[in-house]
Amino acid sequence: MHAESAPGRSPSDAFPTGAGLFDIVTLRSIEARAAQRLGDAAELMRRAGQAAWRTLLEHWPDLQRIAVVCGPGNNGGDGYELARQALGAGRDVVVVRLDMHAPRSELAIGAAERYRADGGRVLVFESALPACDLVVDALFGIGLARAPEGQAVGLIAAINAAAVPVLALDVPSGVDAASGAVLGVAVVADRTLEFIAAKAGLATGAALDHVGERSLADLDLTAADREGRPPVAGLLKADDLACWLRPRRRDSHKGGNGRVLCVGGDLGHGGAILLAAEAALRSGAGLVDIVTRPAHVAAALARRPEAMVHGVDAVAEGLLEPLLEKADVLAIGPGLGLDEWGRKLFGTARGARRAVLDADALNLLAQGAPAPDAGVVLTPHPGEAARLLGRSAAEVQADRLGAARTLATRFGCAIVLKGAGTVIAAPDGRLRVLAAGNPGMAVGGMGDVLCGVVAALLAQGLDAFDAACCGALLHSAAADAAAAGAGERGLLPSDLMPWLRRLGNPLHRFPPTSPEAARDE
Ligand SMILES: NC(=O)C1=CN([C@@H]2O[C@H](COP(=O)(O)OP(=O)(O)OC[C@H]3O[C@@H](n4cnc5c(N)ncnc54)[C@H](O)[C@@H]3O)[C@@H](O)[C@H]2O)[C@@H](O)CC1
Numbered sequence: 001m002h003a004e005s006a007p008g009r010s011p012s013d014a015f016p017t018g019a020g021l022f023d024i025v026t027l028r029s030i031e032a033r034a035a036q037r038l039g040d041a042a043e044l045m046r047r048a049g050q051a052a053w054r055t056l057l058e059h060w061p062d063l064q065r066i067a068v069v070c071g072p073g074n075n076g077g078d079g080y081e082l083a084r085q086a087l088g089a090g091r092d093v094v095v096v097r098l099d100m101h102a103p104r105s106e107l108a109i110g111a112a113e114r115y116r117a118d119g120g121r122v123l124v125f126e127s128a129l130p131a132c133d134l135v136v137d138a139l140f141g142i143g144l145a146r147a148p149e150g151q152a153v154g155l156i157a158a159i160n161a162a163a164v165p166v167l168a169l170d171v172p173s174g175v176d177a178a179s180g181a182v183l184g185v186a187v188v189a190d191r192t193l194e195f196i197a198a199k200a201g202l203a204t205g206a207a208l209d210h211v212g213e214r215s216l217a218d219l220d221l222t223a224a225d226r227e228g229r230p231p232v233a234g235l236l237k238a239d240d241l242a243c244w245l246r247p248r249r250r251d252s253h254k255g256g257n258g259r260v261l262c263v264g265g266d267l268g269h270g271g272a273i274l275l276a277a278e279a280a281l282r283s284g285a286g287l288v289d290i291v292t293r294p295a296h297v298a299a300a301l302a303r304r305p306e307a308m309v310h311g312v313d314a315v316a317e318g319l320l321e322p323l324l325e326k327a328d329v330l331a332i333g334p335g336l337g338l339d340e341w342g343r344k345l346f347g348t349a350r351g352a353r354r355a356v357l358d359a360d361a362l363n364l365l366a367q368g369a370p371a372p373d374a375g376v377v378l379t380p381h382p383g384e385a386a387r388l389l390g391r392s393a394a395e396v397q398a399d400r401l402g403a404a405r406t407l408a409t410r411f412g413c414a415i416v417l418k419g420a421g422t423v424i425a426a427p428d429g430r431l432r433v434l435a436a437g438n439p440g441m442a443v444g445g446m447g448d449v450l451c452g453v454v455a456a457l458l459a460q461g462l463d464a465f466d467a468a469c470c471g472a473l474l475h476s477a478a479a480d481a482a483a484a485g486a487g488e489r490g491l492l493p494s495d496l497m498p499w500l501r502r503l504g505n506p507l508h509r510f511p512p513t514s515p516e517a518a519r520d521e
Pocket residue numbers: 031035041042044045048071072073074075076078104105107139140141142143144145146147148149152169170171195196
């Protein structure tokens with residue numbers, strides 16, 4: 001990854017092992033091309049039904065009574081095809097539909113007729129689902145156009161209230177597959193089987209509480225069907241860390257591993273910048289300076305003697321210059337505050353070569369303060385992103401991919417939009433989504449750690465987008481590892497430190513050990 005890393009594969013520009021995530025327009029055009037090649041529009045629907053049946057058998061082989069909730073479009077058609085398979089296998093299957101949701105698309109009408117011709121039962125939903133062992137949700141897929149209303153709301157509520165497993169076909173009904181937003185109400189599935197390709201929206205935001213386990217049936221489409229129709233984003237998994245984090249060169253030295261200057265920690269928030277600094281050290285930065293309030297110096301040194309801690313009360317022009325000159329990267333914002341102290345520090349830090357802006361540095365940016373102009377990574381949570389965009393946090397959450405992309409182009413920076421399904425965006429349009437992280441991370445100080453991790457990776461030579469991707473992934477993977485042993489509730493940002501070190505050396509051959517043994521020495 002840097003002059004200090006042993007030679008190896010350079011970090012891939014494409015997502016290394018993760019899956020591609022597609023937008024809906026691209027998906028529809030892949031589907032249209034495949035349908036044309038097959039010369040039979042119903043063939044893909046048949047394949048979808050067969051794939052769904054295989055998934056059902058794989059995960060719930062013994063369940064006998066199956067209720068398949070079918071909507072009016074092709075998603076419902078997939079449901080009818082699945083119901084035919086179940087019928088053919090001798091299962092007790094019933095299709096449930098709403099009165100107003102009789103099949104409307106030509107393909108769905110055909111599938112429903114075949115199901116009927118096979119002797120299949122159809123029940124119109126009134127207020128309760130029939131007794132069953134499993135529900136298949138084939139109400140709405142990628143064609144959901146607005147929030148479910150009327151009886152559809154009751155039907156979705158009944159699915160969610162049924163104390164049986166739910167298998168969603170393509171999309172949990174009510175989730176917008178493009179953005180991941182929930183349009184009013186949505187099915188909470190145990191498993192979602194997507195067709196043709198993974199949808200970008202299902203990897204982030206509210207969708208994550210609805211999809212359950214995700215799997216994919218590509219319906220045997222060919223490379224030609226996909227040609228010229230690339231994914232909009234890449235899904236990053238913990239295994240991808242090895243692409244960036246190569247072993248160090250044997251003759252590596254501290255100066256070559258980068259110097260990070262951490263600025264922040266106003267009175268009352270001293271721990272924030274300490275967490276960032278410690279995370280930078282544990283993520284491999286060669287040297288770390290902290291500029292904070294003098295009142296915090298002794299405690300910082302007691303906790304982390306490896307850091308060089310500088311106490312500052314009166315901030316004057318040029319104060320940071322000597323440190324900035326030595327630093328490869330500035331990490332500014334954790335605990336910075338919006339008072340005069342924080343404002344002045346932010347104002348005097350403009351000369352940074354490269355920078356990570358977090359927390360109050362983002363709020364100052366949103367208020368119009370100028371940012372350093374090279375190699376910048378912004379790490380907003382949805383509230384900070386909203387302030388930067390002049391929108392509400394709810395609007396950001398309703399379109400996380402779009403918000404991250406807009407921020408990246410507007411500020412010309414790499415963006416890490418935090419929250420479930422973290423989104424990373426580059427000004428050139430590249431997008432990545434993390435398949436790592438857990439709700440234990442929703443605790444004060446977690447973002448400060450991320451700031452330090454990304455800064456350390458920048459300092460070790462990754463460019464802004466790679467440092468953002470690798471840093472966010474390392475941070476979330478460390479949180480997953482830390483939560484695996486003792487649970488999500490009560491997870492502390494400090495708990496990530498030993499795991500940052502361990503996962504930051506993905507190619508190291510560790511002796512067999514327990515997670516406890518990996519704790520900070
Ligand atoms: N065409 C094909 O050959 C294939 C289709 N597939 C399936 O087709 C789905 C897409 O099908 P469609 O485009 O027909 O769309 P959907 O079946 O997802 O839904 C569209 C239908 O629902 C109605 N609708 C949308 N929002 C509504 C709301 N809030 N309340 C009430 N009605 C609403 C629309 O008017 C339309 O009738 C995919 O998700 C996938 O499941 C896949 O199986 C692949 C093959």
